[in-house]
Amino acid sequence: MATNTVAEKTDTSAEFRPEGTAAKVWEALTATPAASVTMIAEAAGVSRPTATKALTAFAEAGHAIRTPGRRSEEGRAQPDTWAPVFSDDVRDQDGDVPPTPDTAADAAVTADVSIDAPAAPEAPDTTTEDTPTTTMSFPDAMRILEQEAERRAAAEAELARAQSEEEARRQQAAESLAKARMVEDTRRALTDLLNAVTTTYAALLSDDDTAFTTGLEAIYSGTADVRKAIRTTQPKATTGWGSSRGGDRSAPRPLRPDVVAHLTKYPDLAFTANEIAKVLGRSSGAVANALDTLARNGEAELVSERPNRFRAVKPQDA
Structure with missing residues (x-):
C-alpha cells in the first residue's frame, strides 16, 4: 500500500474543479480556510455529514489538510480545522507544504497521515456558541410566581363557590325533608287524636268507665302531640312563658x-x-x-x- 503523504499528491491539483455538492463545499473551504466542519457546512448550505464526506475526499485526493483541534484553556476539545491545498503552494525541499506558524506544532503529525488510511473521527463541536443556556432569569421567575399566585386565587374562588353551592343544596334538601316530616307527624297526631276522641265518646255513651278513662288519657296525649306539631309550623314567640324550649x-x-x-x-x-x-x-x-x-x-x-x-x-x- 502506498504511503505517500497528502502533500505529494498536490501535483495533480492545478485544475481541481469538483462538481455538484462537492463544488459548494470546495468553494466554502477556499473562502474560509482553517474553518471547522460546522462552519464549512453552514457556508456551503449543506448538512454536516455531507460536508464531512466531501472534505474527507478532498484530503484523500491531496486537496485539503485536516488539522486536529487543540484544547482550550478550560480543557474543552476544540473542533478540527480544514484548509485547502493548491498546486502552486510553496514547498520545502521534500515537496511538502511548509506549516504555518499556527500549525507548526501539528505539521509533523499531519504529514505522517497515510493517504490510504481512513479519516479519524472528528471531535464533537463543543464551542460555547452551540451550548444552549438553561439559566432562568429573574424576570422569568417573577412572572412564573405571579402566574401561580393568580392560578391559586382562581382555584380557591372556584372551590369556595362550589362549597357554597353544595351547602345551599344541602340546606334546601334538609328544609324539604323537615317539612315532609312535619306534615307526616301532624297527620299522624290528628288521626290519633280523632281516633281517641271517637273511642272515648263511644265509651261515654256506652257507660264504660274504664274505656272512658283510658280514652281521656289518650286525648290528653294526642292533644300534646298536636300542639307539638303546631309549634314546629309556627315561628317561636320571643315573649311569654312556654313560648319555646329555650x-x-x-x-x-x-x-x-x-x-x-x-x-x-x-x-x-x-x-x-x-x-x-x-x-x-x-x-x-x-x-x-x-x-x-x-x-x-x-x-x-x-x-x-x-x-x-x-x-x-x-x-x-x-
Whole structure:
C-alpha cells in the first residue's frame, strides 16, 4: 500500500474543479480556510455529514489538510480545522507544504497521515456558541410566581363557590325533608287524636268507665302531640312563658305548682312525666324531678313503675 503523504499528491491539483455538492463545499473551504466542519457546512448550505464526506475526499485526493483541534484553556476539545491545498503552494525541499506558524506544532503529525488510511473521527463541536443556556432569569421567575399566585386565587374562588353551592343544596334538601316530616307527624297526631276522641265518646255513651278513662288519657296525649306539631309550623314567640324550649329552661315560673294543678284537675288518672311535659310544654326531665319531689313531700302518689305513673293524693289518703 502506498504511503505517500497528502502533500505529494498536490501535483495533480492545478485544475481541481469538483462538481455538484462537492463544488459548494470546495468553494466554502477556499473562502474560509482553517474553518471547522460546522462552519464549512453552514457556508456551503449543506448538512454536516455531507460536508464531512466531501472534505474527507478532498484530503484523500491531496486537496485539503485536516488539522486536529487543540484544547482550550478550560480543557474543552476544540473542533478540527480544514484548509485547502493548491498546486502552486510553496514547498520545502521534500515537496511538502511548509506549516504555518499556527500549525507548526501539528505539521509533523499531519504529514505522517497515510493517504490510504481512513479519516479519524472528528471531535464533537463543543464551542460555547452551540451550548444552549438553561439559566432562568429573574424576570422569568417573577412572572412564573405571579402566574401561580393568580392560578391559586382562581382555584380557591372556584372551590369556595362550589362549597357554597353544595351547602345551599344541602340546606334546601334538609328544609324539604323537615317539612315532609312535619306534615307526616301532624297527620299522624290528628288521626290519633280523632281516633281517641271517637273511642272515648263511644265509651261515654256506652257507660264504660274504664274505656272512658283510658280514652281521656289518650286525648290528653294526642292533644300534646298536636300542639307539638303546631309549634314546629309556627315561628317561636320571643315573649311569654312556654313560648319555646329555650323559654321553658330560662323561665322563672315554678314547675311543681303546675304539675300539682294538673294532677289535681284529673284526680282519678295517673300520668307519666312525659305526658305531663307534653301538656305543660316543659321538659320531661324537669317534670320527672318535680314529680319525685312531690312524691317525697306527700303531694303526689307513685301508683306504678316502668314507666312511673303519678296521681294526685286524695284527701282521705293525706
